Amino acid sequence: MNRDLVEQGKLKIDWARQHMPVLNAVRARFENEKPLAGLQVGICLHLEAKTAYLAQVLAAAGAQVAIAGSNPLSTQDDVAAALAASGVAVFAKRGCTPEEYRHFIMQVLQTEPHLVIDDGGDLVHLLHTDAKHLARRVRGGCEETTTGVLRLKAMARDGVLAFPMLGVNDAYCKYLFDNRYGTGQSTWDAIMRTTNRVIAGATVVVVGYGWCGKGIALRAKGLGARVIVTEVDPIKAIEAQMDGFEVMSLREAAPLGQFFVTATGCKGAIARPHLEVMRDGAILANAGHFDVEISKPDLAALSTGKRLVRPGIEEYQLVDGRRLYLLAEGRLVNLVCGDGHPVEIMDLSFALQALAMEYVNTHYESLGPGFHPVPREIDEQVARLKLEAGGIHLDSLTPEQEAYLRSWQ
Structure with a gap:
């Protein structure tokens, strides 16, 4: 050993x-x-x-x-x-x-x-x-x-x-802390250390607004990004809007984003129709468990080749000359490119x-x-x-308060 x-x-x-x-x-x-x-x-x-x-x-x-x-x-x-x-x-x-x-x-x-x-x-x-x-x-x-x-x-x-x-x-x-604050911080830590790119002023598309997506969007906003959220759940979409984020379909967001982060738990969240209209140089990262959220088969089908341009960054050269960058082979970016x-x-x-x-x-x-x-x-x-x-102390209910909360009268 x-x-x-x-x-x-x-x-x-x-x-x-x-x-x-x-x-x-x-x-x-x-x-x-x-x-x-x-x-x-x-x-x-x-x-x-x-x-x-x-x-x-x-x-x-x-x-x-x-x-x-x-x-x-x-x-x-x-x-x-x-x-x-x-x-x-x-x-x-x-x-x-x-x-x-x-x-x-x-x-x-x-x-x-x-x-x-x-x-x-x-x-x-x-x-x-x-x-x-x-x-x-x-x-x-x-x-x-x-x-x-x-x-x-x-x-x-x-x-x-x-x-x-x-x-x-x-x-x-x-989920209130790990999924939100843990994923939010560790995802951006990994993206920034891997790409050495500035987030302030960039357009970030967060795909999925569950607890992980909330944390990712919140931290991107704190870093100074313009944040767009895409969702399939209408209630979560309203929540994202009221949290101050732009909400639209991924098809609409695809030409706008510079950074895309998936957090859906679902297959093919980013697929061929989205990849076909992304801007040259877009960066793709996944914060979900499996490497299926960004469709690697679709990315490969649209490409003439790929190369490793930095540790953790694969550059896909598309048929039309655009380049898309996939982080961590589409796996969990915060653990593959960071410390979790x-x-x-x-x-x-x-x-x-x-x-x-x-x-x-x-x-x-x-x-x-x-x-x-x-x-x-x-x-x-x-x-x-x-x-x-942390040396933090809480208040306790008095017997009178407990009786009040239990009573229907």
Whole structure:
């Protein structure tokens, strides 16, 4: 093992640990109580420093932990090496092929986990298809992101989800902060460091105005951009308009934008009709989980060739002479071209994951197979720990006020 790589990764993990007070508080209790003692935990998440520390916290709870990366390009090899050196079974490397990516997840599943954490649904999907024989011990698990939640809800509707899964992505302390502020900051951090371009004065098109899209649009506005939002949901479109953004169809916005950022969770959000009318030099980035939101087949069909012009930037030369620039091969730009969400944001999300793991293990029999929300008391516990870490105190209702709120008279 490369000792320099391990030491470099340890420094990254230690930096994350120092800035994750909520997860540290959870770890302190876990080390004392060992709520996951004797259990195998299988994880498929973006393997960077904050994720590595979550894995170590679950190990401190008594679990044997195995982890694979949830994206071929988001794994940080130094962090993976350091995590493996700490005793976690790691199956990941940056730049793995699709075949290697699947193999790594299968390696995790071959540990026959009792509990799972997924990001995007690939691990759970394999447990219900090609790896059904490895699902016999699974008590339940948690899903980290919007795309995975959509897949789980579809499985639950079809009656095929074989064990309880908690939608951590839908917890208040996840989507209000991680999806909005985490995605907003980390997406623009990655775009700016990769392109070295100024955002102030540029026209930015944000495709999708869910919680991730809201954060991306808000940060673009703060950087001085003219922001256009495109949507398929009329209610979200009105919200974007009232938040001060221009709203129009993507077909109308396509000739105007200099930067395009997708955050829809859907396939082909940017497709041939939009690519055909974009201005020369337009920059395309994706903030959704899978690399399908910007249609790479359509981009290739319109092009005479492509070349890597900077790390993370592919230039597509179109038949008519225009050039379009795709960041991060259309994958999650904030993790492929950056370090992902800020540490303090992932402190909330991963504290939710750790406590949700404990909850699933305790209640899996009563929960039963299907998709379940994270209990509000876990959300509130994480929020209170976050406030306490910042020295912030809240007011409390008096008995008289509680009685007033309960009464209908």
